[in-house]
């Protein structure tokens with residue numbers, strides 16, 4: 223990362239990374255912050271070196287040889303076809319450009335779910351969430367197949383522990399998605415079972431309990447260079 227670089231932030235969210243990139247690349251660089259919902263990016267759009275783009279990563283065109291860096295965090299893992307997004311991104315990268323994708327895989331929870339040790343609310347609420355995240359661990363191999371060089375997959379597995387900042391994040395996330403995952407008809411339409419309210423409440427209690435710890439997610443930081 224250097225001043226003057228041209229960067230694209232995929233799924234910018236509230237813009238914390240795009241803001242950091244904007245400061246780092248300076249006036250001679252640029253940041254394109256993409257999200258399908260740009261309502262939290264108003265202040266960023268006022269910066270002269272930032273362009274906010276409202277669009278769907280699955281269908282949009284990224285341009286041709288215009289970026290020195292592409293970054294995502296907790297975005298591609300949620301898409302229906304993230305491989306296609308990565309493929310579409312390749313022509314938009316300049317020769318020598320760097321990609322860094324920070325995405326999560328649910329392998330630790332999947333593995334733990336085969337044993338008997340997990341608290342039942344965790345098994346009912348968190349394991350099905352983690353089971354959906356199967357893509358991040360395949361990304362490095364995919365980048366090699368696309369001709370990227372210097373491919374590194376830095377994997378970190380932490381236990382999800384109660385009464386920590388991560389637990390607070392998950393309490394907020396569970397509150398946000400509660401109307402969806404407890405809705406029987408809606409969950410049935412995507413081939414899954416709804417979670418019952420008592421398991422949900424018990425899981426939220428566990429997240430406030432400092433004695434709670436369980437294997438949950440592996441964060442993959444996959445970096446590579448376009449030749």
Ligand SMILES: C[S@@+](CC[C@H](N)C(=O)[O-])C[C@H]1O[C@@H](n2cnc3c(N)ncnc32)[C@H](O)[C@@H]1O
Pocket residue numbers: 232233234235236237238256257258259277278279280294295296297300301
């Ligand atoms: C979990 S948030 C992560 C936000 C940010 N990258 C971060 O780490 O703080 C996922 C973001 O991806 C965006 N997103 C999800 N699917 C998208 C799509 N198909 N096209 C564009 N943005 C998408 C969401 O609107 C949301 O802002």
